[in-house]
Amino acid sequence: MTDVNVHRKLLEQERGRLLSLKENLTEAVEDVDHVSSGDPSAGGHIADAGSELFERSRDLSIVEDLDAQLADIEHATARLTNGSYGTCEACGRPVDPERLAARPATRFCLEDQKKSREAQASRASRR
Numbered sequence: 001m002t003d004v005n006v007h008r009k010l011l012e013q014e015r016g017r018l019l020s021l022k023e024n025l026t027e028a029v030e031d032v033d034h035v036s037s038g039d040p041s042a043g044g045h046i047a048d049a050g051s052e053l054f055e056r057s058r059d060l061s062i063v064e065d066l067d068a069q070l071a072d073i074e075h076a077t078a079r080l081t082n083g084s085y086g087t088c089e090a091c092g093r094p095v096d097p098e099r100l101a102a103r104p105a106t107r108f109c110l111e112d113q114k115k116s117r118e119a120q121a122s123r124a125s126r127r
């Protein structure tokens with residue numbers, strides 16, 4: 001288990017990267033709020049409101065996605081502490097080290113990740 005410190009460092013780096021991304025996005029969303037609550041007599045802005053709203057909701061869903069990734073990192077950090085880090089949560093087998101290096105917060109082996117992605121895709125297409 002000499003890799004624990006390496007993994008912890010990778011997770012911390014990833015966490016820092018996601019947090020700064022989130023900060024930038026949150027600032028961008030607040031800027032939009034500021035603009036749209038501006039002087040209503042300025043006019044000529046109504047046609048833009050729809051696309052502005054769209055941009056904003058897209059930003060918000062990115063923030064939600066970042067939150068989910070941050071939660072995964074918290075989760076991975078906890079597993080690092082209890083010694084289960086690096087094993088697949090579905091089948092219990094070790095996750096490919098290369099995969100862990102690329103995605104330190106990953107919870108599943110490649111095979112089970114694929115299965116869960118397929119399950120998500122079939123859920124989405126039923127909508």
Ligand SMILES: [Zn+2]
Binds near residue numbers: 088089092
């Ligand atoms: Zn698995």
